[in-house]
Structures are given as structure tokens and as C-alpha cells.
Amino acid sequence: MDLNRATAVVEAILLLENEPVTLEQLAKISKLDRPVIDRCLAKLEERYADAAHGIEVAHLAEGYVLQPKLELWENLRDRYGKRNENRLSRAALETLSIIAYSQPITRAEIEGLRGVSPDGMIRLLLQRELIQEIGRKDAPGRPVQYGTTSEFLKLFRLASIKDLPRLGDQDQERFEPYDE
Numbered sequence: 753m754d755l756n757r758a759t760a761v762v763e764a765i766l767l768l769e770n771e772p773v774t775l776e777q778l779a780k781i782s783k784l785d786r787p788v789i790d791r792c793l794a795k796l797e798e799r800y801a802d803a804a805h806g807i808e809v810a811h812l813a814e815g816y817v818l819q820p821k822l823e824l825w826e827n828l829r830d831r832y833g834k835r836n837e838n839r840l841s842r843a844a845l846e847t848l849s850i851i852a853y854s855q856p857i858t859r860a861e862i863e864g865l866r867g868v869s870p871d872g873m874i875r876l877l878l879q880r881e882l883i884q885e886i887g888r889k890d891a892p893g894r895p896v897q898y899g900t901t902s903e904f905l906k907l908f909r910l911a912s913i914k915d916l917p918r919l920g921d922q923d924q925e926r927f928e929p930y931d932e
Contacts, residue, residue: 755791758784762792763818772815772906813905814912822909840880847873848882852904852916856886856897874898882907 753761761782765773773781778789793809793816800808800821810819820828840848847870850862862870877883886899900913910916 753784755788755795758782758788759792759795762789763796766796766809766816766818769817772812772817772902774815778816810909811911812909813902840876844873844876848877848900848904851877851883851898852900852913853919855899855913856889857899858889858895858897860895862898 761784762778765778765781775786775789778784779786782789784792796809799805806820806824807818808821810817812819820832846866847862850865851857854861854865859870859874862874874883878885881901881903883898883904884901885896887897888894889897904910905912
């Protein structure tokens with residue numbers, strides 16, 4: 753299969769899938785080799801880089817997806833964005849940021865950083881699948897530890913947790929959990 757045809761196949765897969773597609777999934781679905789898929793993705797990224805296109809290939813949550821360009825989102829948000837009921841409160845965002853920057857982290861460690869009980873926010877974030885239980889701390893009572901999910905990465909348009917904005921030294925100290 754020539755590169756143009758292979759690129760068209762990869763583009764169609766990204767268009768038809770609702771969730772980010774990993775390189776392994778692209779290879780399985782398209783029956784193309786990984787180096788060919790890498791070249792196809794590069795070609796698509798180059799094609800959509802032109803200002804005449806309203807979409808881009810984005811690397812989200814360990815996979816690839818076709819999405820509107822970020823600079824166009826202000827024009828699209830009212831119609832296609834999350835509705836108000838899906839917005840997170842300031843308390844939920846604060847709890848989520850503590851978990852994102854401090855993971856793995858326990859409920860008591862979150863409470864130590866926030867100064868208030870995080871139980872309601874943890875329930876909300878679990879319900880929205882933005883966080884998950886990722887293990888238990890090797891401490892008395894073996895408390896549950898929380899971390900972020902691929903839904904978190906998709907919501908904030910991150911390829912991995914490493915793409916979170918860097919914190920300054922003062923903020924970094926703030927997000928370091930205290931020992932229980």
C-alpha cells in the first residue's frame with residue numbers, strides 16, 4: 753500500500769474512533785507496520801498544520817485523535833463544549849490538581865493539604881472518572897491511594913501526566929503530601 757493510501761486509512765480510523773487510538777491499536781486496525789503509521793501520523797500533522805484546516809492530530813492519553821484546533825475552541829465551545837453541569841467547582845479543581853501533582857496520594861494527605869475533608873470531592877472525581885484508586889499505602893490502616901485517569905488526560909488535553917505545567921519551588925512544596 754502506498755503512503756498516501758496508508759495515510760488515508762489512518763486518518764479514517766482517527767475520524768471514526770471516539771477515543772484516542774494507541775499506536776498498537778492503529779497497527780492492528782489498519783494492518784500497517786509501526787514505522788508506516790509513524791510516517792502517516794507525521795504526514796497528517798503536517799497536512800493539518802495549515803491554517804486552512806480546522807482540525808489537528810493530537811496526542812492525548814497515550815493515543816491519537818482528530819480534534820478541533822485549540823485556537824478555534826472559543827468559537828466552538830458554546831455548541832460543542834461541555835455543558836455547565838459538567839464543569840468542576842473550584843474545590844473539585846483544587847482537589848484534582850492536588851491529586852495530579854502529588855499522586856499517588858491518600859485522602860488524609862489531601863485533607864492535610866486542603867485543610868478540609870475531601871470526601872465529597874473524591875466521590876465526585878471518582879464518579880466523573882477523572883481519578884481512580886491506584887493502590888494502598890504501606891502505612892497503618894493501608895489507606896487507599898488515588899491517581900488520575902486517562903479521562904483526566906483527555907479533559908485537559910495532555911498526552912501524559914508529565915505534560916502538566918511545571919510548578920515553581922514554592923508551589924512544588926505545597927503539593928508534597930505530609931506523612932500520615
